[in-house]
Amino acid sequence: xxxxxxxxxxxxxxxxxxxxxxxxxxxxxxxxxxxxxxxxxxxxxxxxxxxxxxxxxxxxxxxxxxxxxxxxxxxxxxxxxxxxxxxxxxxxxxxxxxxxxxxxxxxxxxxxxxxxxxxxxxxxxxxxxxxxxxxxxxxxxxxxxxxxxxxxxxxxxxxxxxxxxxxxxxxxxxxxxxxxxxxxxxxxxxxxxxxxxxxxxxxxxxxxxxxxxxxxxxxxxxxxxxxxxxxxxxxxxxxxxxxxxxxxxxxxxxxxxxxxxxxxxxxxxxxxxxxxxxxxxxxxxxxxxxxxxxxxxxxxxxxxx
Amino acid sequence: xxxxxxxxxxxxxxxxxxxxxxxxxxxxxxxxxxxxxxxxxxxxxxxxxxxxxxxxxxxxxxxxxxxxxxxxxxxxxxxxxxxxxxxxxxxxxxxxxxxxxxxxxxxxxxxxxxxxxxxxxxxxxxxxxxxxxxxxxxxxxxxxxxxxxxxxxxxxxxxxxxxxxxxxxxxxxxxxxxxxxxxxxxxxxxxxxxxxxxxxxxxxxxxxxxxxxxxxxxxxxx
Numbered sequence: 260x261x262x263x264x265x266x267x268x269x270x271x272x273x274x275x276x277x278x279x280x281x282x283x284x285x286x287x288x289x290x291x292x293x294x295x296x297x298x299x300x301x302x303x304x305x306x307x308x309x310x311x312x313x314x315x316x317x318x319x320x321x322x323x324x325x326x327x328x329x330x331x332x333x334x335x336x337x338x339x340x341x342x343x344x345x346x347x348x349x350x351x352x353x354x355x356x357x358x359x360x361x362x363x364x365x366x367x368x369x370x371x372x373x374x375x376x377x378x379x380x381x382x383x384x385x386x387x388x389x390x391x392x393x394x395x396x397x398x399x400x401x402x403x404x405x406x407x408x409x410x411x412x413x414x415x416x417x418x419x420x421x422x423x424x425x426x427x428x429x430x431x432x433x434x435x436x437x438x439x440x441x442x443x444x445x446x447x448x449x450x451x452x453x454x455x456x457x458x459x460x461x462x463x464x465x466x467x468x469x470x471x472x473x474x475x476x477x478x479x480x481x482x483x484x485x486x487x488x489x490x491x492x493x494x495x496x497x498x499x500x501x502x503x504x505x506x507x508x509x510x511x512x513x514x515x516x517x518x519x520x521x522x523x524x525x526x527x528x529x530x531x532x533x534x535x536x537x538x539x540x541x542x543x544x545x546x547x548x549x550x551x552x553x554x555x556x557x558x559x560x561x562x563x564x
Numbered sequence: 565x566x567x568x569x570x571x572x573x574x575x576x577x578x579x580x581x582x583x584x585x586x587x588x589x590x591x592x593x594x595x596x597x598x599x600x601x602x603x604x605x606x607x608x609x610x611x612x613x614x615x616x617x618x619x620x621x622x623x624x625x626x627x628x629x630x631x632x633x634x635x636x637x638x639x640x641x642x643x644x645x646x647x648x649x650x651x652x653x654x655x656x657x658x659x660x661x662x663x664x665x666x667x668x669x670x671x672x673x674x675x676x677x678x679x680x681x682x683x684x685x686x687x688x689x690x691x692x693x694x695x696x697x698x699x700x701x702x703x704x705x706x707x708x709x710x711x712x713x714x715x716x717x718x719x720x721x722x723x724x725x726x727x728x729x730x731x732x733x734x735x736x737x738x739x740x741x742x743x744x745x746x747x748x749x750x751x752x753x754x755x756x757x758x759x760x761x762x763x764x765x766x767x768x769x770x771x772x773x774x775x776x777x778x779x780x781x782x783x784x785x786x
Binding site: 351352353357382389394414443451458460 | 657658659660662663666668669736737739741742743744745746747748753754756759772773775
């Protein structure tokens with residue numbers, strides 16, 4: 260009798276243990292896997308990256324959005340992140356670099372994800388020396404990933420030296436995809452700031468002359484996809500650390516799609532002649548997605564890094 | 565509009581596609597069948613490029629050129645001084661730790677402040693340089709642009725804590741308000757180490773690395 264009771268106890272304990280393990284597995288998969296809804300094709304040899312902007316608050320909300328990025332990383336192995344500036348709001352002591360950047364994105368940094376920063380109106384020039392911003396000591400710089408040429412610009416101070424550099428660099432660039440990213444948006448439906456027409460007057464002719472295809476910016480604390488302007492696709496992604504709720508002008512002729520109800524970031528995938536994008540909110544809602552098609556076939560689709 | 569080998573398009577689920585003219589790039593034009601649209605777009609593209617080139621070559625009278633040259637020389641003299649100070653310090657690497665950046669800036673500030681202990685307001689922004697710069701700024705912002713720019717500088721910018729003192733640091737938490745690109749191309753050119761900045765009605769020269777206010781002029785805002 261005692262032996263049968265013992266066997267029953269062991270059996271019940273086994274069942275409880277299995278249930279416990281199953282519960283853990285279910286919770287984990289719900290939180291970190293199944294709830295992520297990727298709309299990107301996630302093809303082999305794609306250039307995969309994120310676009311974030313106006314991040315540097317160190318706030319709980321910035322952290323929550325970073326947690327969503329991490330979830331997507333598990334299903335969409337992006338290699339790097341473009342930062343649209345305002346990387347550190349307020350003071351820029353060593354402790355601020357940690358609180359407003361390193362601590363927030365530590366899991367991504369641990370996975371060797373590279374962050375490429377541009378400077379905003381709240382960023383000191385000295386950020387260009389910071390190891391995790393990969394700016395090589397320059398306020399404006401260029402790098403390539405596969406068939407994609409990236410230009411990080413300093414829109415806060417677009418002087419003659421930078422204009423000359425951009426002209427010279429683009430003149431010899433044969434990459435089929437040329438992407439520029441910087442802080443201030445040449446086109447915007449923001450009520451607080453709006454389009455930066457003085458900047459646009461200088462850089463748009465250069466972009467048109469040398470065939471820049473896509474431009475990412477921040478500054479406005481919301482997401483906006485601008486209707487193509489003279490063949491160039493402009494995206495604003497400036498709500499990855501701050502939000503200016505309800506700031507997009509309703510009925511703006513510039514807006515193709517906008518989202519100003521919560522914080523957001525962009526997932527990008529370039530493969531051959533297509534650039535896919537997906538915009539995700541802090542509540543893990545996909546608020547925009549689509550594909551930009553480049554009809555000139557690229558020479559190759561190999562990823563170099 | 566017929567698409568060609570060089571055209572671009574975009575597709576979005578349930579989205580407005582924008583206008584056909586929005587999708588044009590200058591390079592497409594030669595292949596397009598719509599000659600009228602082609603010519604207009606081509607002329608616009610050429611015009612935009614020409615405008616940008618004109619902006620970079622603002623012409624000054626001989627007297628103004630002399631004033632601008634003298635101003636640029638004074639700024640270069642400052643740049644030489646601070647370079648000689650920085651050369652004696654440990655070099656900041658391109659992959660520095662936050663602590664190294666903070667320490668470097670602090671030490672750099674202290675050493676340049678000591679080297680320029682006697683620096684006075686107006687030594688670089690001399691009266692003739694101030695007059696020239698005020699004129700250029702005033703000419704750059706007219707009508708609605710002027711009102712909007714004043715609003716940005718006076719109402720929106722987070723620069724209230726910036727001290728108006730030569731050889732004092734620009735506060736880290738102070739916003740570095742964007743310098744309008746078209747204005748930068750018209751103003752006397754600065755060496756890379758020094759930046760123009762608007763703070764309220766004032767116009768500052770600020771060192772981009774040590775953050776010290778090199779000099780300033782008042783009543784600069786149009």
